[in-house]
Amino acid sequence: MHSIEIDGVTVLWTEAPPPLEAALVFGCGVRDETFRTFGITHLVEHLAMSTLPRLHHDHNACVDLRTTDFLATGRPEQITAFLEAVCGALSDLPLERLDREAGVLAAEAGEPEHPTTGALLSRRYGLACAGLAPWRGPGADRLAPEAVREHVRRFFHADNAVLILSGPPPEGLRLPLPRGERPRREGVVPAVLGTGPAWSQECVPHVGLALHSERHDDVALSLAVDVLRERLVAKARHEHGLSYEVALDRCAIGAGHRERVVRVDARDGEEKHVAELLWTEALRLAADGPDAAELAEEVAAAKEALADPRHTVSDLLRLADAELFGEPTLDAQEWLDAASSVTPDQARRAFATSMSSALLAVPDGVEPALALPDGSPLPAGGCVRSRELPPGRIFRPGSLQRLISSAARRTHLVLGDNVIAMRDPDGDVHAIPFDEVVGVEAHGPGRVVFGRGGCVIPVLPDLFAKIAPAVQRLDTVVPRELHYPVSAYWVGEE
Template identity: 30%
Template sequence: MIQELDVDGVPTLLAPTGGPMRAGLTFRVGTADETLARSGITHLLEHLALAPLGLADYHVNGATAPVFTTFHMQGSAQDIATFLTSVCANLTDLPTGRLDVEKEILRTEHSSRGTAAVDDIPLWRHGARDFGITSYPEWGLGALTADDLRQWAARWFTRENAVLWIAGKSVPAGLRLALPSGVRQPVPAASSALPQTPAYFVSGSRAVVLDAVVRRRTAASVFAGVLERELYRALRQDGGLSYQTTAGYEPRGDGHATLRALADSLPEKQDAVLGGFVDTLAKLRVGRIEQADLDAVVAKREDFLGTAEVDAARLPSYAFNVLTGERNLTVDEHRAELKAVDVDDVHEVAREALAGALLMVPEGYRADWAGFAAAPTRSAGTVAGTAYREKEGDGELHVGVDGVSWLGHGGPLTVRYAECALMLAWPDGARQLIGDDAISMRIEPTMFDLHPGAIRVIDSQVPAGRQVVMPARDPDRIPQPRAAGGAERREPAKRSWWEIPLMVVSGLAALAIGGANALLTLGMFITETAESDKGWLWGVITVGWLLTVILALPIVLLRRRRR
C-alpha cells in the first residue's frame, strides 16, 4: 500500500520494497513548458544540479521529459538522504561556475544521441511549441545566462511543484528538502499543427508509425496492448515483414494520453508493411477485435497487479498523477476497471484513436488512399512586401511588415513575425525563421538580389526574445550562386604574351590585302577589260579574299578564347 506523507512541505509517497531502496524527487516542469528560443533550459538546470555530486557508488540520474523532471537514486538510506538533500541545495543555489562546461556536455549529448523513428512526430502534430519542442535541437542553450537559470528554478523547482517518492521502509533520517515556496504549475495546453485528421507525413525512416491522442482511461491502455498483438501477428508472425512491432500508451497529464505503434521493415518490404499496418488499423476500427487478445492483455496486467512489488513499481506514475492532479487508483480499483473492459470499449477507443491519428510513412509512399490527409508542408497564405528575386531559379522572397513569404519551388512558405517561434541568425547575414506551425524558411543573402536593409527589417520585427545568434560559419559552407546559364564557375583561360601582337599583325595584313582586293574588285566593274584578261584577274581576286579570311581567322579565335 502507498502511504502519503509530507517532508518539509513536499508531498511524499512511501511504499515497501523487497529490493534495494530507491527514491526520486519529481517536479512538474519539462520541455513542453519552454519556448523554442529557450529550449534546453530545464535540461541544463538538471545537469547543473547533479554536476557537483561527482561519482556515486550507486545508480544516480536525472531525466527531463515533456511535462516533468526527476532526480532519482538507488542505494542506502543514508546515500539517498545525502543525494536528495544535495540536489535541493544545488537547485536553490545553482553552481553556475560549471555553466559553460555543462552547455558543451549537452551539445555533445545531442550530437551523439542519434535519431529515432519517432523523433519528428511531435513537431508534425504540435508545431514548434509546447509538446512539439522535443523534436528540435536545444537551440536556446547558447544564450542562457546564470540569471535565466535562477529565475527558472525559482518558478518551477519549488516545494509545491514537487513530489517525493520512496521505495523503502521509511523516510531516510537526515533528509532535508530545502526548496523555496511556490505554486503547483498546470500542464501546458497542447497545440495542434494539423488542420484535419487522420493525417500522414513522409519520413526518411523505414518504419511505419501511428501516433494518436486519446482520452486517458483503462480501456485505452488495453487497446494499446491489443494493437501490439495484432501487429505482431500480421506483420511478423504471419507475414514475416517486420522484426519490431510495438505499441505503447503514455499519459500526458491533461486528461489525455499519447498512443504510439511502430512496425519496422526492410527497404524492399516497405510497401507491404504499410499495407499490412493500415489493414490492421482498419480491422480494429470496424470492430473486428479478438476476445482472446483482450483476455490476454487483461490477464497480463492482472499478473503485474498481483506481484509483491506492485506498489513500489507504481510510485513514479503515482507521483506523476499527484503532480498533474489526476486520480490515482488503488490496486483493487485497477483490477475492477480492467475486468470491466469489453470488446465494445476497445472498439470505441480504436475509432477515437484513428479519427485523430497521425501516420508516419516511409519516403516515396503516401497514405491518402487509406483515408489519411497529407499533413501541410506549405503555408495557406502569403504576406505583402518588397519582392526580391532569387539569383538561381524563378523563386521570390517577400519581406513585409507582418512577416516573410517564399514563393517558389516547395512554396508558398510564410512565417509571420507575431507567430515566429524562433529565428536563427548567422553573422554572415543568413536567417532561418521557424513558425509556430513548424513551417521553416531559410534566407541566404548570397542567393537573392537582396537589399541590405531587408535583413535589418526582419531583425527589427522578430521579438528579441525569439532570436538566437548562431556561431560563424566556415566560408565554404555559405552557399554561392552558380555562373550565368547555370554552368559551374570555371577558371579563366591563361593568356599568353604573343596573343595581342599576333592579333595586331593579322589585323593589319588582313586590312592591307582585303583593301587592295576590294579596289581590284571595284575596278573590274567600272573599267573596260579585255575578255582574255578577265579570267586570270577574277582568279587573283578570289585568292585575295581567301587570304583575307585566313589572316582574319586568328583574330576571331583569340578573341573568343580570351572572352
C-alpha cells in the same frame, strides 16, 4: 501507500524489500519550455548532477515531457546523502559550470522521445509544449544564466516536488529546497494544430501512427491499441518478416491530452509496405474491433506486469504524477478491474473514435497508398497549408543560381506586411506570420526563422539575393528575446 511531508515536499512511500529506491520528481519537463528555452530543464538537471561526488550506488537523472526525476538505489544512508546533495545543488546551482555542461549536453544530444514519436507530437502541437520533443532548439550555449536561474526559481522548489521511496523514509532525511508556488497549468497545452486524419513524410527512421485522446483513463482505447500492436507483431514481423520492432509509446501531454504512438521499423526499402500495413490494420480494428480472446490476452499480460514487485516504483511514480498535476489516475487494481470489464464493442468504438485524430508519419521519400474508409485518399498533413504565396516583396535566388538550377528558378521568398513565406522547389508554400515566430537564428548576415506551425524558412544570402531588407524587417518586428546567434556547436555543420 503512506504519505507524509518533509521540509514541504510530499513523500509517498510503500514497504517493498531493500535496496531502498528513491525518486525525487519535479513537475517540470520539456513541455514547460519554449523553442527559445529548449533544453533548459536538461541543463538544470546536468548542473545539479555535476556537483555530486563519485557515488558507488546506482543513481541517475532524466527529463521527459512532464517531469525531471532524480533517481537513486542503495542503503538508506546513501539515499539520504544523495537527496540532500541534489537539493543543495538545486538551491545553489553552480552557474559557473554552465559553459562546460552546455558542451556535455551538445555531445549527449538525448531526445525526450523516440524521433518518430517526437515528429508526430510536433505535427500535433507545433513548436510548443510536447511538440518541441524532436527539435534541437537554439542550443544549450544560447541559454542565458538569468533564464536558467528563473527556470529553477519557477519549477525546482519544494512545492513542485514529490519524493517517492520504496521503503520507510530514513531517519533524519532532509530535503533542503526553497519553497515556491505550484506552477499554474492552465493553457500549458496549446491548441492542437494537426487534427488528423492525415499522413506526412518526416525526417524519421520509422513509420508511426499517433492517436489523440482526451481522457487519461480510457481503458478501452488503451486495450485496443495494445491489440493493434500485437496484430502488427504478428503481421509485420512473424508473417511477412518486414519488421523487427513494433513499439508503443504512451505520452501524457497535459490535462485533456494524451497521445498513443505505435511505431514500426522496416527492413530497408519496405517502409511503404509497412506504412500501408499499419494503416490497413488500424482501419480493420476500427471497423471490426478486437475479439474477446485478444482483449483477455492483454488483460492477462497487464496483470502479470503489475504483479511484478519491480512495478512498485512505477506505481508510485504514477501517484507522484497525479499529486503534482492534480490529474486523477487509476491505481493498478482499479485499472485491472476496469480493463476486465471492457467488451470488444467498447474497445472498437473507443478505437474508431480516436482514428479521427490519426496522424501517420513515414520516412522522407516514402509514398504509401492510403485511403479513408470511404475510399478517398488520406489527406496529406505536415506544415504546408497552402500553395499560394501571400502578397509582398519578392526575393529570388541569385541570377547565376537561377541560370543553372530549375529548383532555384522555382524558389521564392516573400516578405509580406505580417508574414514571411517561401515557395520551395516542390511548389509548396511555407508561411510564418510574424506573431507565430518562435525563434530567429542569426547566421552572419542571414537568418533562419522558426514558426510555431512547424515551418522553417532560411533567409540566407547563399539561397536568396539581396536579402538585407528582409533581415532588417525580421530584426525589427520579432521581439528581441527570440533572436540568438547560431550555436557554436553547429556552425559549419550544414
